[in-house]
Amino acid sequence: MDKKELTEILFKLTEQNGVSGDEFCAAQTAASILEKYTSDVTVDDFGNVFANIGKREEGKPHIMLDAHIDEIGFIVTYITDNGFLKISNCGGIDRRLLLAQQVEILCSDGRKIFGVITSTPPHLETDDKKAPKLEDIYVDLGMPKDKVEDIVSLGDRVVILNQPCVLLDDMVTSKCLDDRAGVLTLIQTLDLLKYEFESLNCSISVVLSSQEETGERGAKTSAYKINPDMAIAVDVSFAKVDGDKKDTCGIIKKGPMIGISPSLSRDFSDRLIRIAKEKDIPYQIEVMGGTTGTNADAIGITRGGVKTVTVSIPLKYMHTPVEIISISDIESSACLIAEFLRNGVKADV
Secondary structure, X not given: OOHHHHHHHHHHHHOOOOEOOOOHHHHXXXXXXXXXXXXXXXXXXXXXEEEEEOOOOOOOOEEEEEEEOOEOEEEEEEEOOOOOEEEEEEOXXXXXXXXXXXXXXXXXXXXXXXXXXXXOOOOOOOOOOOOOOHHHOOEEOOOOHHHHHXXXXXXXXXXXXXXXXXOOOOEEEEOOHHHHHHHHHHHHHHHHHOOOHHHOOOEEEEEEEOOOOOOOHHHHHHHHHHOOOEEEEEEEEEEOOOOOOHHHOEOOOXXXXXXXXXXXXXHHHHHHHHHHHHOOOOOEEEEOOOOOOOOHHHHHOOOOOOEEEEEEEEXXXXXXXXXXXXXXXXXXXXXXXXXXXXXXXXXXX
């Protein structure tokens, strides 16, 4: 697929809401796209999407390719006497950006209504140096309590509104590029291999896992179910912006970040680095001193252990409604994974 088609699919994915624990819409959209590559596509009761390719055989390694389908957001916890909503976070929210945001409440009956997070006018603000606590946040729907209760239920999810758009120089911005960018990477990987499935020396399960942002729960159940020999967790990681240290971030448009960590397989990391060098695929190294904070942590300790590695896409402004990635990094990441599946899989896993 070319950049235009990749961008169109990415925006189709990001426009679907999928707050942790309520991923159905996003999961169904992604599943419909994966059906282009295999008829064996399912969505389980946990919200995980599975797309299986190739026949699983003795002596033939089975590879799990994971990206999480869920996104950060909020959940309605209470309706005040004045009709305002109290909310709590689903995943790590940057509280600094919440005040005066427009939000969408995803009602349990399928309706979507709009609201705004309240804010104090600067003229009346007495302390503007601290980010608001979530317990001090209210959502104003412009209606009294009795009307709000007719529409909104406790437990409904809430997302900050955003309009995805194309920026200059191969960049795009949207909410939930963490981790729909990873989902798109796996779709593009399959597209690169679509005429080669039968010749691969492995079978594959693409998993778009649920509830990563709330504890990697979908990856745990999926990896246990699949019992893979090896796994690649595709996620995003921090891209450098002005003021960041070079040694703690990747560089956007410089290719995927291959993870090295005590919790990852060093052999697997080295394989990907070797392939990137041999195939002249741009890449970066991401060194982590402990666990990775991704689904790789859950997958790697499944059953008797799984050789696992991370491939991360550099992303600016993580966990905000204006995340930014480069489409070229999606292409490079997919190319690296495809080359591994073609040439880097060994039977002695």
